[in-house]
Amino acid sequence: MASTLEYYYPFLLDLASEFRSKIVSPSAVEPAWSTSGELVKYIGTGQFKLAEYVKDQYAVLERNDEYWGEKPKLEKVVWKAIPDAHALVMALKTGDVDIIGAPEHHSAVPYEEVPKLQADEDIEVSWQSYGRFQVIRFNCYVEPLDDVRVRKAINYAVDRGTMVKELFAGIAEPANLPMCSWFKYGPIIEGYEYNPEKAKVLLEEAGWIDSDGDGIREKDGKELEVELLIPQGEANADVVAVYLQSELKKVGIKLNIVSMESSAASEKRKKGDFMMYVHHSGCIPWAPQGILWQNHYTKAEGYYKHFHTDELDELIENVYTTRDDAKRDEYYQQVWKTLNDEAAQLPLYDIVKVVAYRDCVKGYNHAATMYKMDLTSVEIV
């Protein structure tokens, strides 16, 4: 894409994205300076040096005393590999580890464990919002979701506030916009409020009436049925799906939950063989532009069953190529308005990163992005 544009504004943002580009020392590859060479050495420039690495077990990091910036207080960090979430929590409780949840980008500590950890005197829990929402994407080209009224009705029918309070003990925040509003260029529009009456009115307008009194609406002999595809392992998706099922039933929509192994689910989504899919709205700095591109720009050839129009494509292209900051913001706002008016997605809640640590750990600060771990001011007392 970059080669066909003259100006590409997110260039620096892409470089800053953890997963998009990593800077590798030319002498770390064999043959040196070759971009298709093989990585033979680990040469980094960070606050810690890799002293020891035992695959799948642990890594030992030592403070890099030649670091150019603020040196960390810690001399040594032992990073242990614990694949199971419950074992992770128990390791913290026994004191076998001092801090959990920091390296992963989210959901290493399950939300339901948080109240129990908070009750423990020796443990502190802290969380940080990074503006990454759990969002359900609609396949806007399949019945009944091809009707914008149905998509809007679904957005009105879900009580996100109660969901967050009941399911996540109020840790996460409800979200009703396609992208986080405190991002630069984030949407400054009103999202969908909880209004089940309005949802019912919209469905009636669209021709879906409950004629046989079974609680589910019909039209032309077909039931108003939608299917939610969940890739297994997606954080909290199972409990959220059940909640959605009951909320949608109240307005007369039948929701079927299909939980599939993540590779299989991913394949279905790429083929367009889905109706609703559990996804997310991206992390800074790759959001909002990267997510927009991947999900709604037709030529990105990623997810062609998400919402696409020529106008949206043009807006996205303008976003990427405008030099004027104010104009770029205008284009973004038009994109958000379009996505919101067309109800191309169902935003759910803000996925916060939960980190828990023993009270001997002082000075932990959440890093600037979800993918990073900031141990600069941490010390053990």
Next chain:
Amino acid sequence: MIIKRLATALLVMFFASFLSFSLLYLAPGNVAEAVLKEQLGFEPTEDEIVAFMTRYKLDKPFFIQYYIWLRLFVTGKLICPQTGESVTGEFLYRFPVTLSLAFSAVAFAACFGIPLGIVSAIRRNSIIDSICRVIASVGVSIPSFWLALLLILFFCVKLRILPVFGLGLKNLILPTIALGLHLFASITRVTRGSMLEVLSQHYILVSRAKGLPEKMVILRHGLRNAVIPVITLIGLQFGHLLGGTVIIESIFSLPGIGKFLMDSIFARDYIAVSAFVMFIAFLFVIVNLIVDVLYTILDPRVRVE
């Protein structure tokens, strides 16, 4: 005779690996996407997927891929797409962990199960017998992952006498119990049943009539015959044991082949999975061989054949 067995074994190994290769190849999902998503923490772009597939020759037609796999596997140069390292290396790195876990589970199950079964049989219908039978029933019904978490909660969190994870002798205690409990329960029941049958045989009556001490009757004449079905049981359950290590290795953070195999399947890494299936099939051949040898030692009737 040995040659025939080896040849059959080789055939089985290759067939099993070809089957797993094809099944995983045909399964929905793409290894490049799964592995890259895991590494990046984000969905990869089409270019990245294509680059990955070209690098590991995953874009070639099916039979060409299998031929390449075969050639690389036999020469020991097969690279695992998940980690970028040699498949044989990955297996040898993790195999000792799983082997020690499986071995100690069998040892635990046998050392506790056989004596319990014997006592149960000797003191038939007594209180001890009832207790042993209850233990056996409970042992078979408890799911291993639930038991594992319970053990950690009790011994590590509440009592603080054992470590939660890592590698070391102390670390093997809880995983052994969690993994070996089923086998222990089965061995207890089988030993009891087998002993009861053996002890009712005429030659036991004869050896008692000869004036032999009871201990010798039970152990030398009774147990030696009764233990044969137990050996069969262990050989058969070996597969379950290997499967059970997947969960136990995950919970206790033991870097073994079980967990790696599971991860490979989720990542649709048919290259690594087929290679591991070959190695594991080979393991089964060895185990079966050991079981057969044990038969000939224990049962003279088999030797004549």
